[in-house]
Amino acid sequence: MIKILFLLFILQIEVAYNDQNIPIVVTTWNFLNSTIRAWDILQNGGSALDAVEQGATVCEEQQCDRTVGFGGSPDEDGETTLDALLMDGKTMNVGAVAALRRIKSAISVARHVLEHTTHSILVGDQATDFAKQMGFHEETLTTAESKKLWMKWHNENHCQPNFWVDVTPDPSKHCGPYKPVIHVKPRKYTGPHVDQYNHDTIGMVAIDQNGDVAAGTSTNGAKYKIPGRVGDSPIPGAGAYADNAVGGAAATGDGDLMLRFLPSFVAVEEMRRGTPPTQAAQAAIGRIRTHYPDFMGAVVALSKDGEYGAACNGIAAFPFYVRDRNHSKSGPVIVEC
Template identity: 35%
Template sequence: MGCMQCEIEQCDGTVGYGGMPDETGETTLDAMIMDGPTHDVGAVGGLRRVKQAISVARAVMTHTTHTMLVGDAATRRVGDSPITGAGAYVEQGVGGAVSTGDGDIMMRFVPSFHAVMLMSSGMKPGAAVKTAVNKITEKYPHFFGALLAVDMNGNIGAACNGMEQFPYTYRTSKDSEVKSVMINCSLSIG
């Protein structure tokens, strides 16, 4: 109710209908709601002609299997790939991480960001991605996905869940050829 009340009152002129226009001169609304215990999320973006975006976000969380919908009447689907920290994340001086899989679950945990932050605190890439994947499996033990990370020294780590094996390829500045790796997912977490 708190979010809806702020929309009704148009808090400080920036929240809800009649708020500040976007770069095209139109007011578009965004909203997100998250349930802490279950990590269920409902989010909408770029809504037009809707007064209570938070109600639409709640409907996404309650009545769909999606995490985020965008566009007029929230009819378009968005996965984790374009979400910073979910699909990919890079920190200068630390390294980077990328993910693939069930984006509607993975974006709730921003696993790429999580892995890079763990590496910034001194964790090796393999341990960082395993920790990030394990965080997801605590709530969604059967999710389908993989996470890869590389640090500034070229050390690579990968972890996956919901599949038998996960293949990936890489090439460092020291390598003349692309290398292929296959990891066993049942051994990559735990």
């Protein structure tokens, strides 16, 4: 009798597992190679943390859309800096770096922050110093391509577009340095429009065969940003969020606007209330759209049982890749919200 009850218990576990679409990985945009790498790890029994880290590393190395990794999105001084985040939904621990200089492997440095410190975020030159202590190689992130891009912006286009408002000289006509100008009524920002062509953060959410959830991001930020600028990508709950009890989410788009609303956290909290992933992502996007109707951004959401969805604003369609047990033979599937 005891043996029969034990076998029934095991059968119930197997049925519950088979009802879940895990392992699974969801990747923002059309970053196929990153999705393939993450899935290779998951299907071989690897952890969700490893899948997200290694998947994002592929994009860093391949300079996906020139908006991830070295040699892209130079700031006002012509330097490329990197932001990245990795969150463990099992422990609720976070590791992140922001404005990381002269280190290529941003997502892996974030992993070291997660595993080898009790901090959550390290920034700038101090993040570089930490990376060097952890064994990472310091080198320039500038390439001939990014230098040429910056020189055209600085010399031919007279530092246009840029992100300054209410300063003198007029930032629409001159390069800095700038000084503040106080107006009775602040002028509306009319700077560069952030879209999928100049800010394609890679965001990934993965669930491994143990049901552990991880989420992460990597980006080189917005082109011609003011040096020191940090967007949504390395901010927990903004760029990405993960919780084993619920699932995970990741965001991409105009980070200066999106980080104010913590869209990844909102999406996860909506799923915690029982909202399906697509509707949860829509709720996160809708909260931003209420205040900024024309903003560009998207959110992917993944529930703990492997159901996924996405929502976007300011673009005709937002593609994202999915690789899971249901598509084990066909390979990664690209979906549009």
